[in-house]
Amino acid sequence: MSVKIYNTITRTKELLKPIEPGHVKLYVCGITSYDYCHIGHARSALAFDMIVRYLRYRGYKVTYIRNFTDIDDKIIKRAAEQNTTTEELANRFIDEFYVDMDKLGVERPDMEPKATEHIQEMIDLISELIAKNMAYPAGGDVYYSVNSFPGYGKLSGRNLEDMQAGARISVNENKANPMDFVLWKASKTGEPSWESPWGPGRPGWHIECSAMSRKYLGDTFDIHGGGQDLIFPHHENELAQSEGANDKPFVNMWIHHGFVTIRDEKMSKSLGNFLTIRDILEHYHPEVLRFFIFSTQYRNPLDFSEAAMQDAMTGLDRLYQCVAAVERLVENCSDSAAPVASGNDRKKLDSMEERFQKAMDNDFNTALAQGILFETVKILNKILRQLPEIPARVDHDLLISTTATMKKLASIMGLLQEDANEYLAAKKAAMLADINISEEEIQNLIQERNQAREAKDWASSDAIRDRLLEQGIELKDGPEGTGWTVKRS
């Protein structure tokens, strides 16, 4: 096993070596639940879904934890606006999150702890930090003293002087150092609060991940993940809290994925340029979104556009069409017929899984992995085209087994999960629903056209075809009659 992963803290690709051999412990920062999720959240969930699936495929046991932040300023604010409790609001959007994740086929992590259910663990952790003089209460709040932790800045590659020089942090008279961050926040009247040694309040954002990861994965674990925007301050602060309290390394590897952008700008709530997952799924099959997201390696920015989604859909269709064509093969084959697959083709197909692994072992290079799938499809199509009426058994078996392997590998990205014929039929039906013509009308016109064709009345025949094309229906004359597909405008 030789999975290499880019580690943010060392800025190099490193071999994955789980602390407990064969068992990877992974903690990922989940959502703050106060609104519907956008494509950026989808990328995060899908990236780690893929990583977990791949590691399991590679034989690792994986313990995957992803938290919910269900108490914070934004939730309080939004709940007040909607005249509801933070609990109701947070739970409502957790439910909505699951609706989206289920549609996307994202597997559930092994555990999904909520911040509000771990207040005691956070209070304990804060108390330890205070006892070690690494944190101090002030005015009902508790702050972490960044000066007490010499390694502060090592994850994000900053140092305290630089940070203070460009600080855009509002002055807070309770803080000893402007870079100190809050561990416990005194609650204002009407805000949700929990009892603590420092008075009623609620936890700061960073402490929850330190407390929950320690509870479920221990002081030191293998991988901590999240979006690149979490590197600073969130992960830097977690690291300071955990290593400060535990006096042990916090995590061995940090994985940070890139953003989804729109017109090359980060998609975010604050910029207002975001599209929700459900917006997208209204128009596209979930696997199209997955295909799109995995068409770029997870660390690189990914620019969303309709054109890119169209490309993704075309590409996914190509994969499904190939699978459907292989599945249409009948059992009837011959032991004596000469095989059409060349030695080179066979070699290429036989090495598919190995090449796929090599791509994925190299920091989960899904873009390359997709390329390998397409190379495979090309060869499969070539063989299919050359196949005689009664194919040689070796060819038949090669096609069937390669397709099975291809589906298995694609499943790591959550692709090709549907029955190919059903996928294509469903797509056709969905697209048909978008245009103003019924299947019956199409069939009638095809019949009319075929009569014209038989009479070699090409003018009428073409007129019908053009008319259908204008309405978005593309005809295909094949040996088994005339088929049709819906063409997207």
Add this chain to the structure above:
RNA sequence: GGCGGCGUAGCCAAGCGGCUAAGGCACUGGUCUGCAAAACCAUGAUUCAGCGGUUCAAAUCCGCUCGCCGCCUCCA
């Protein structure tokens, strides 16, 4: 201002010092077809933002310049 990333064919995107610079989409020519479509075959970067350096060898390493993006405030 500090820190980090990116710039590869019309578009998207691999490539991490050395075989012909993957793959997808689009385009063009061919096979097939009455003509098309689909599929297959073929074609496209003497070149990897620019300049300079290291090396027997660089898209890949180093330096500088230009352009874009992100973090430094909540953010996946």
